[in-house]
Amino acid sequence: xxxxxxxxxxxxxxxxxxxxxxxxxxxxxxxxxxxxxxxxxxxxxxxxxxxxxxxxxxxxxxxxxxxxxxxxxxxxxxxxxxxxxxxxxxxxxxxxxxxxxxxxxxxxxxxx
Amino acid sequence: xxxxxxxxxxxxxxxxxxxxxxxxxxxxxxxxxxxxxxxxxxxxxxxxxxxxxxxxxxxxxxxxxxxxxxxxxxxxxxxxxxxxxxxxxxxxxxxxxxxxxxxxxxxxxxxxxxxxx
Numbered sequence: 001x002x003x004x005x006x007x008x009x010x011x012x013x014x015x016x017x018x019x020x021x022x023x024x025x026x027x028x029x030x031x032x033x034x035x036x037x038x039x040x041x042x043x044x045x046x047x048x049x050x051x052x053x054x055x056x057x058x059x060x061x062x063x064x065x066x067x068x069x070x071x072x073x074x075x076x077x078x079x080x081x082x083x084x085x086x087x088x089x090x091x092x093x094x095x096x097x098x099x100x101x102x103x104x105x106x107x108x109x110x111x112x
Numbered sequence: 113x114x115x116x117x118x119x120x121x122x123x124x125x126x127x128x129x130x131x132x133x134x135x136x137x138x139x140x141x142x143x144x145x146x147x148x149x150x151x152x153x154x155x156x157x158x159x160x161x162x163x164x165x166x167x168x169x170x171x172x173x174x175x176x177x178x179x180x181x182x183x184x185x186x187x188x189x190x191x192x193x194x195x196x197x198x199x200x201x202x203x204x205x206x207x208x209x210x211x212x213x214x215x216x217x218x219x220x221x222x223x224x225x226x227x228x229x
Binding site for chain 1: 157171172216217218219220221222223
């Protein structure tokens with residue numbers, strides 16, 4: 001089973017709509033990262049969350065890590081076609097040690 | 113914005129040979145660089161964390177003798193796939209961390225596609 005679950009697996013929204021993508025783990029996470037991969041382009045680092053309850057924003061994208069540090073949500077406000085792509089979450093499962101895992105990704109399409 | 117380059121972008125080699133991939137941060141210094149491997153269907157895996165002037169930290173299951181990482185300067189990290197085999201064929205991506213205190217971000221290279229015949 002996936003160490004990190006992402007939902008939904010794919011999402012199609014109309015331009016201007018808000019949307020949320022979730023990243024969930026059954027275990028406490030130490031460092032939660034969000035990335036975006038645009039079709040045919042490279043990866044983009046969006047933000048990193050470490051503390052429970054932490055929230056960060058990057059342009060119209062806001063991500064939050066819950067208090068238990070087991071779930072993160074990525075929220076896009078007033079989506080635009082430029083937001084389309086695959087959103088990946090990644091996280092370290094233990095405070096020390098080499099154990100970084102990625103979620104399977106959420107494919108977002110934004111219809112103009 | 114900051115730019116990270118990778119060289120080569122594509123390489124084809126014979127089984128048993130070694131291949132070196134370079135990752136450069138072009139306009140900033142990166143004390144930390146990361147190496148990833150991307151499998152078909154978008155599955156991404158962090159291979160190792162490369163720290164300038166010290167040994168790389170490998171993720172569980174990644175053979176350090178197979179994937180040699182050297183971070184000799186603040187702008188260059190190299191990944192050498194030794195004695196490559198067809199199962200090593202993959203898309204290898206690096207990223208460089210820019211930690212300015214107020215901001216801490218990573219910039220990704222465009223990737224290197226390795227095909228081992």
